[in-house]
Amino acid sequence: MKIAICVKQVPDSWAEKKMVNGVLDRESVDAVLNDLDEYAIEEALRIVEPLNEGKESPEHTITLISMGPDRATEAIRKGLSMGADDAVLLTDAALAGSDAIATSKVLAEVIKSGGFDLVFCGTESTDARMSVVPAMLAERLGWAQLTFAGSVKVDGAAKRVEIARMTESGVENMSASFPCVISVIEKINEPRYPSFKGIMAAKKKTIANKSLADISISANEVGSAGAWSVVESAQARPPREKGVKIEDSGDAGTKLADYLAEKRLV
Amino acid sequence: MIMSNVLILADHDGGKISKTAAELASLGKRAGSVTAVVLAPASQGDALAAQLSNTEVEKVVLVESDDFARHGIPALVDALAQIVGAENPNAVLIPSTAKGKEVAGRLAIRIGGGVITDAVDVNSDLGATQSVFGGSFTVSSKVKTGTPVITVRPSSVEATATSTTAVIEKLSLTIADSAKLVTITGTQPAAKGGRPELTEAKIVISGGRGTNGDFSQVEAMADLLGAAVGASRAATDAGWYPHTHQVGQTGKTVSPQLYVACGISGAIQHRAGMQTSKTIVAINKDPEAPIFDLADFGVVGDLFAVLPQAREAISSKRG
Ligand SMILES: Cc1cc2nc3c(=O)[nH]c(=O)nc-3n(C[C@H](O)[C@H](O)[C@H](O)COP(=O)(O)OP(=O)(O)OC[C@H]3O[C@@H](n4cnc5c(N)ncnc54)[C@H](O)[C@@H]3O)c2cc1C
Ligand SMILES: Nc1ncnc2c1ncn2[C@@H]1O[C@H](COP(=O)(O)O)[C@@H](O)[C@H]1O
Numbered sequence: 289m290k291i292a293i294c295v296k297q298v299p300d301s302w303a304e305k306k307m308v309n310g311v312l313d314r315e316s317v318d319a320v321l322n323d324l325d326e327y328a329i330e331e332a333l334r335i336v337e338p339l340n341e342g343k344e345s346p347e348h349t350i351t352l353i354s355m356g357p358d359r360a361t362e363a364i365r366k367g368l369s370m371g372a373d374d375a376v377l378l379t380d381a382a383l384a385g386s387d388a389i390a391t392s393k394v395l396a397e398v399i400k401s402g403g404f405d406l407v408f409c410g411t412e413s414t415d416a417r418m419s420v421v422p423a424m425l426a427e428r429l430g431w432a433q434l435t436f437a438g439s440v441k442v443d444g445a446a447k448r449v450e451i452a453r454m455t456e457s458g459v460e461n462m463s464a465s466f467p468c469v470i471s472v473i474e475k476i477n478e479p480r481y482p483s484f485k486g487i488m489a490a491k492k493k494t495i496a497n498k499s500l501a502d503i504s505i506s507a508n509e510v511g512s513a514g515a516w517s518v519v520e521s522a523q524a525r526p527p528r529e530k531g532v533k534i535e536d537s538g539d540a541g542t543k544l545a546d547y548l549a550e551k552r553l554v
Numbered sequence: 555m556i557m558s559n560v561l562i563l564a565d566h567d568g569g570k571i572s573k574t575a576a577e578l579a580s581l582g583k584r585a586g587s588v589t590a591v592v593l594a595p596a597s598q599g600d601a602l603a604a605q606l607s608n609t610e611v612e613k614v615v616l617v618e619s620d621d622f623a624r625h626g627i628p629a630l631v632d633a634l635a636q637i638v639g640a641e642n643p644n645a646v647l648i649p650s651t652a653k654g655k656e657v658a659g660r661l662a663i664r665i666g667g668g669v670i671t672d673a674v675d676v677n678s679d680l681g682a683t684q685s686v687f688g689g690s691f692t693v694s695s696k697v698k699t700g701t702p703v704i705t706v707r708p709s710s711v712e713a714t715a716t717s718t719t720a721v722i723e724k725l726s727l728t729i730a731d732s733a734k735l736v737t738i739t740g741t742q743p744a745a746k747g748g749r750p751e752l753t754e755a756k757i758v759i760s761g762g763r764g765t766n767g768d769f770s771q772v773e774a775m776a777d778l779l780g781a782a783v784g785a786s787r788a789a790t791d792a793g794w795y796p797h798t799h800q801v802g803q804t805g806k807t808v809s810p811q812l813y814v815a816c817g818i819s820g821a822i823q824h825r826a827g828m829q830t831s832k833t834i835v836a837i838n839k840d841p842e843a844p845i846f847d848l849a850d851f852g853v854v855g856d857l858f859a860v861l862p863q864a865r866e867a868i869s870s871k872r873g
Contacts, residue, residue: 302822307691324804389662389669414803417686418671419652420659423627427660432735433628436652455652456753456798456806457567458744462626464736474804475790475797516668516699520681523692531834533846536855541863544835545871547851551833553757553812554779554868 289339289348289444291332292404293372294395294425295325297356297363298415307522311385312415321363324410326370326479327472332408333371334477335442348444349373351402355383355394361495369482369490376402380500385512392424394510397503399429406449409471411436422471432464435471558586558644558680563634563657564606564614565649568743569598571605573754574649576713578706579610582647583714584678589613589641590720593633596620603722609713611720615641621729624738627653631660632733637725638665643701645680650705658705667700672807674710682706688803688826707807708753744798752782752799757812758831760784760801762824764817764838764857767794771861772816778865784808784828786818802827816857820845837861 426433438454560582662669813831
């Protein structure tokens with residue numbers, strides 16, 4: 289079985305984000321591996337590890353695929369130190385400002401050339417927060433879409449996958465044959481911390497660097513030039529007015545009721 | 555000005571048309587005439603389409619097929635793409651739910667149009683307003699290639715009512731085999747209970763780790779105010795409340811008139827789902843909790859003392 293995982297390097301989700309000229313200011317915050325993609329890596333590891341046990345060279349492999357700047361290698365190394373086998377990083381100056389349409393196009397081309405059975409994704413990148421790339425990949429590849437999985441069962445022999453899709457509208461059980469695009473929610477597992485051994489091993493793993501020319505996509509189809517939507521203006525929301533804070537000395541509940549009544553909220 | 559034709563996806567669940575349909579119709583009306591697409595289970599279409607009367611919808615395109623429930627999103631997209639081809643609309647509006655966004659993403663690629671997700675408003679030129687980074691920035695964006703596909707957050711606008719009855723056009727179409735790769739074998743709809751839906755509620759009362767697993771005070775306050783109940787990830791991860799009630803980055807985004815955070819510290823991922831609420835109240839034992847930076851009214855205290863007292867005071871005010 290060959291598994292690919294789409295991982296993105298994002299600004300640290302714990303940091304406040306800012307916009308400069310209508311685009312996210314990526315320089316001012318630390319760049320990390322998208323939290324939610326760690327769950328995808330963990331889930332894929334849990335699928336292949338038991339299958340590879342006792343084998344001399346792993347027969348079931350995990351390849352990380354990322355589109356991003358050079359410094360995305362740091363995020364990729366983290367995924368490799370968790371246990372993925374190798375990685376492909378697609379970097380190109382023309383990709384700056386790409387929207388989800390372009391991102392999915394690039395990722396789909398990389399996936400097509402890899403002969404994968406399954407592609408795992410996170411449910412959203414914590415910077416773009418669109419939650420559309422996995423569905424777009426399924427559309428572009430013509431593969432089965434098994435997204436928002438809260439549990440995943442893979443039957444390698446029958447080449448079938450079963451998931452429980454968990455969204456705001458409830459749970460749906462669904463299944464499909466390989467090849468599939470799977471996205472996992474953050475309730476599915478607890479991602480491991482890379483071990484010292486894993487970190488050392490990751491230093492020797494291959495990250496293949498590719499550019500647009502390698503996947504036959506032209507520069508004007510991607511990046512700000514190829515974007516199908518544009519940000520016309522961006523404004524910081526005015527800061528909230530400073531509120532009142534009271535210390536409960538036995539009557540705070542009553543005072544809260546008074547406040548709500550005064551604001552006509554009750 | 556040339557009148558536009560705006561297509562909206564009228565979502566439904568358990569035989570009921572979603573409230574979002576009337577909201578999308580009101581937004582579409584600003585640009586021109588509104589056609590609603592209803593993708594219904596076999597023989598349930600008329601009952602669903604009838605629920606669109608008194609909205610801004612002028613025409614309903616109704617497709618009945620059990621493929622939608624059996625094969626999910628790709629089947630919806632296949633039907634929508636065929637309808638877009640026939641109707642040639644100036645834009646497609648879809649509810650910004652997990653499902654809606656995935657439908658929009660796939661549809662945009664299929665029809666070659668740009669996509670904007672999580673809009674909170676759409677103007678008469680079909681430009682969208684989005685609230686990004688957990689509401690800290692407001693962005694105006696526009697699709698410049700192909701037919702715009704825009705997803706709009708539930709409850710972003712007040713639906714306008716009319717007295718018109720929509721014309722219903724039944725369409726039979728074939729769902730392509732390539733849209734049937736996934737089989738849905740079972741569904742368990744989210745438990746509804748008697749309380750309003752989180753994204754539709756005017757008031758949300760949320761509980762976090764500070765409840766220590768006891769949501770009874772949070773629920774009692776919610777019931778007194780006709781509010782929805784929300785939860786932090788700490789509370790849903792602990793299994794204290796269903797994950798469908800999680801508010802925040804990986805949960806729902808809410809923007810109610812009143813949000814009351816009880817025993818929630820206010821981590822950035824939680825704030826991302828609630829900081830555009832009109833009025834924010836926080837009850838927390840820790841005076842340093844970051845939630846107080848957002849709160850219009852903050853109480854440093856024990857939620858198990860403050861909530862029952864507030865409830866009693868509200869009840870006696872009401873007489
Ligand atoms: C990728 C990612 C996504 C995430 N997505 C979300 C999300 O969608 N939503 C979300 O909420 N979180 C999310 N989180 C988690 C987030 O970082 C916090 O861990 C979480 O919000 C904490 O929940 P809490 O405030 O209930 O718990 P805590 O941070 O533990 O806070 C509990 C608070 O309760 C107070 N308290 C205790 N007892 C009482 C009492 N009796 N009365 C009053 N106050 C009391 C304490 O003083 C404390 O401030 C995410 C994290 C990551 C990494
Ligand atoms: N630039 C990228 N490189 C690799 N994977 C990505 C990229 N952007 C998005 N993804 C994948 O798509 C998922 C959803 O992202 P999004 O649709 O941007 O919210 C992420 O969790 C990743 O798995």
